[in-house]
Amino acid sequence: MEAVVIMKSRFYSVLYMFLLTFIFTAVVTVAKIANQDRILNNQHAKLQRVIFKVLHVPLRADMQADELQELFKERIRVSEVEGRTVYTAFAPIGETVIGHATSLNGPGFWGPIYAMVGVDAGGTRITGIEFYKQQETPGLGARISEQWFTDQFVGLSLDRAQEDKAFFSFTYPGRGKVSGELDAVTGATFTSKAVEKFLNRELVFLRKLADNNDGTMKNAE
Amino acid sequence: MQNDQSPSQLLKQGLWQENPVFRHTLGICSTLAVTNLVVNTLVMSAGIIFTLSMSCVTVSLLRHITPMRTRMMAQTLIISSYVIVFDILIQAYLPDISEALGPYVGLIITNCIIMGRCEAFARENPVFPSLLDGFAVGIGFSLVLLAIAVVRELLGFGTLLGFTVMPDGFTPWTIMVMAPGAFFTLGIYVWLVRSFSMQFDKK
Numbered sequence: 001m002e003a004v005v006i007m008k009s010r011f012y013s014v015l016y017m018f019l020l021t022f023i024f025t026a027v028v029t030v031a032k033i034a035n036q037d038r039i040l041n042n043q044h045a046k047l048q049r050v051i052f053k054v055l056h057v058p059l060r061a062d063m064q065a066d067e068l069q070e071l072f073k074e075r076i077r078v079s080e081v082e083g084r085t086v087y088t089a090f091a092p093i094g095e096t097v098i099g100h101a102t103s104l105n106g107p108g109f110w111g112p113i114y115a116m117v118g119v120d121a122g123g124t125r126i127t128g129i130e131f132y133k134q135q136e137t138p139g140l141g142a143r144i145s146e147q148w149f150t151d152q153f154v155g156l157s158l159d160r161a162q163e164d165k166a167f168f169s170f171t172y173p174g175r176g177k178v179s180g181e182l183d184a185v186t187g188a189t190f191t192s193k194a195v196e197k198f199l200n201r202e203l204v205f206l207r208k209l210a211d212n213n214d215g216t217m218k219n220a221e
Numbered sequence: 222m223q224n225d226q227s228p229s230q231l232l233k234q235g236l237w238q239e240n241p242v243f244r245h246t247l248g249i250c251s252t253l254a255v256t257n258l259v260v261n262t263l264v265m266s267a268g269i270i271f272t273l274s275m276s277c278v279t280v281s282l283l284r285h286i287t288p289m290r291t292r293m294m295a296q297t298l299i300i301s302s303y304v305i306v307f308d309i310l311i312q313a314y315l316p317d318i319s320e321a322l323g324p325y326v327g328l329i330i331t332n333c334i335i336m337g338r339c340e341a342f343a344r345e346n347p348v349f350p351s352l353l354d355g356f357a358v359g360i361g362f363s364l365v366l367l368a369i370a371v372v373r374e375l376l377g378f379g380t381l382l383g384f385t386v387m388p389d390g391f392t393p394w395t396i397m398v399m400a401p402g403a404f405f406t407l408g409i410y411v412w413l414v415r416s417f418s419m420q421f422d423k424k
Contacts, residue, residue, distance in 0.1 A: 012288060013288040013291045017294060017295065017298075024298055024299065028306060031309050032309055035310065035312070038313040039316075138257050140398060140399070187395050
């Protein structure tokens with residue numbers, strides 16, 4: 001008899017956990033499905049804002065996700081170059097390319113750092129940079145997202161004297177600078193070094209975008 | 222341990238006598254991680270109050286049919302479901318803050334305060350007292366987080382809720398932004414609260 005009771009209670013435990021798991025998984029799934037579009041829209045809108053910003057496409061402050069989407073379709077063409085997604089911006093009227101943007105990334109102090117980098121149509125100068133995804137220490141490394149820091153990159157030349165020379169380097173803030181020397185973030189040596197390292201490695205790619213003038217390189221091969 | 226306390230006693234207990242951070246030094250992970258900005262702390266607190274109240278209610282509702290042996294599995298499942306729902310909601314409606322909090326929202330699941338209240342209170346008490354208990358402990362935890370966040374943001378950034386409040390010449394105390402700043406602030410608070418309540422208890 002006792003054995004039967006034990007078996008029954010074991011079966012009950014299993015059934016109970018099964019049902020409970022089923023119900024709660026269903027609840028979570030419903031919540032996810034109900035909000036999925038909104039979450040995706042948020043992510044798209046964020047990326048689009050970043051792309052517009054580095055390419056200096058003016059936005060109204062109160063633009064909604066659908067208006068952004070509209071403008072994005074109008075002004076930006078998406079293509080793929082060497083396996084990377086490239087966003088090519090066109091002038092409001094006509095087929096004049098005003099610049100390209102692409103996402104570059106590398107390891108930071110706490111996790112990967114993603115930078116959206118804009119470059120002019122000829123692939124010679126940086127038009128803007130936004131560190132749009134990073135988990136650096138708030139108040140220290142995370143300050144790479146601040147305007148004073150990103151502004152330093154605007155106009156940075158991608159022409160180098162030698163192939164293996166760095167595009168830029170960081171030095172202590174407030175010191176006299178030669179061209180290609182930017183202010184590091186005080187107190188965030190590691191993050192600054194990490195940014196310097198991966199950008200110098202990855203920026204080479206932007207030079208190749210000079211030929212991507214019709215935004216159709218995807219189908220070139 | 223069946224509860225026979227009045228609602229106001231329950232509230233007082235959660236806020237003060239059994240305050241999770243000051244009295245039990247529980248939930249330190251998020252105390253250290255999210256308290257360098259008041260805004261982040263507010264959202265984190267909302268998440269904890271929501272999860273804690275709802276988990277306590279659910280555990281209490283199921284208290285007669287949950288087998289003893291699997292109760293902790295059930296509690297973990299309940300807690301994590303509420304946390305994931307909260308995470309989905311802030312991703313949908315507060316994307317910027319969701320990004321700032323990063324993995325810490327998910328880590329509410331392993332916040333020992335929540336399972337602690339489910340085990341110690343909700344699984345043996347009716348729904349309404351369990352709700353009150355969860356809510357009170359959640360508020361108690363949040364107030365401590367906020368008290369720490371105010372000090373850290375003020376000294377670490379010179380701002381409050383993003384507005385500059387410190388005078389122009391103020392040099393931010395960088396260490397307050399980092400984890401050690403949270404340890405210092407928490408330590409000082411615990412010291413103050415303990416010595417204050419010792420005097421109070423003597424009377």
